[in-house]
Structure formats: C-alpha cells, structure tokens
Amino acid sequence: MNWKWFPLLLVILLAIAVFVIKSLNKKDSTDPAKRTTAKPKDPASGINRDHGFDRRISFISYSGHAKCRMQCRTVTQAEVEQIMRDGSINYRKSDLKNARCPRYALEGNTNDGQKLRIIFAQCNETTAVVTVIDLDKDFVCNCPGDDVKYENK
Numbered sequence: 279m280n281w282k283w284f285p286l287l288l289v290i291l292l293a294i295a296v297f298v299i300k301s302l303n304k305k306d307s308t309d310p311a312k313r314t315t316a317k318p319k320d321p322a323s324g325i326n327r328d329h330g331f332d333r334r335i336s337f338i339s340y341s342g343h344a345k346c347r348m349q350c351r352t353v354t355q356a357e358v359e360q361i362m363r364d365g366s367i368n369y370r371k372s373d374l375k376n377a378r379c380p381r382y383a384l385e386g387n388t389n390d391g392q393k394l395r396i397i398f399a400q401c402n403e404t405t406a407v408v409t410v411i412d413l414d415k416d417f418v419c420n421c422p423g424d425d426v427k428y429e430n431k
Contacts (some may be wrong), residue, residue, distance in 0.1 A: 331367060331382045331398070335359045337405045344407040346421035351412045357388040358407055361396050371395065381408065 338359065340348075348358070365386030373381040379401035387393050391416075397408040 296398060299398070301418070310313050326390075331384075332400060333403060338362065338379060338407065339404045340407045341409075343421050343423040344409055347410040347419055350419035350421065351392075351417050353392065353412075354395065355411050357392070357394070358396055358410065361386045361394055362398065362405075365394075365396070368395065370396075375392055379406075385413070 280365055291391060323392045333420075340358075348354070361384050365384035368385050371383035376399070379399040382398045382400060383395055385393070385395045393413040397411075397412040399406045399408050
C-alpha cells in the first residue's frame, strides 16, 4: 500500500462525515413535529438596564406628581421625551443609589426655550418621570406630594 495518499484519504473521509452530520442536524431542525412554540418574550426581559441611563422612550411612564407639574409649568410629553433623548445628566442632582430605582436628573432646553430639569426613576420595566422643574422661572404649583421644605423646587 502506498502511504503517501493516506492523509488525503483521511481528510476526504472526515469532510464527508462532517457533511452527513450537518445535513442530519438540518433535517431535525426543520421537522415541524420537533419544533417547540416559544412564548412571546417581554420586550424588557432581554434588556440590561443596569448600566447607565436608558434613553428609549418606549419605557416611559408618568407619576401623578409629574403630570401635575407638567400642567402647571406648561411642559408637554414631547418636551419630556426630547429631554430624555437629548438632555445631559446632572450627576450632582441624581440619586443613582436610590433604594427603589436609580434616579437620573436630566437637564436641557426645549424648542420653546424652557430650561428644564426632569427627574427620571429607571426601574426594571419602566422609566418613570418623577418630577419636572423649570430652572429659570418659579411656578407656584399645588401638586400632590409637594412639601413646604422643598418650596416647589
């Protein structure tokens, strides 16, 4: 027997074996009887929101206090979403170690010139707007949760 052809013959046999194994696996995956129906996933389940502020507006919700402050200060949901997307984080006013959810203070200007600070509480399933503050103009708002010691600021 001529041994110089043995390595080539071995490589060809291994290639054929790999081809056969792959073709058998493909048949198993396309067999409808072997498929399982997966439950639809929760959109937030595969998202890791523990690494910084998540600026996607699909998770946004509004507290009653925030809605009252928005109405009092004539701030629209579109303006809140604009600050959420484009505002800068003021880490001195943020509370990232909050026991319930990290709170981020985002600041920015709206298209009509209001300078706002908006506090967002980023929990696992939602990012709640906690309050809306106009940094240039003082408003007298009587919203639930207002406390005299904070003087509506």
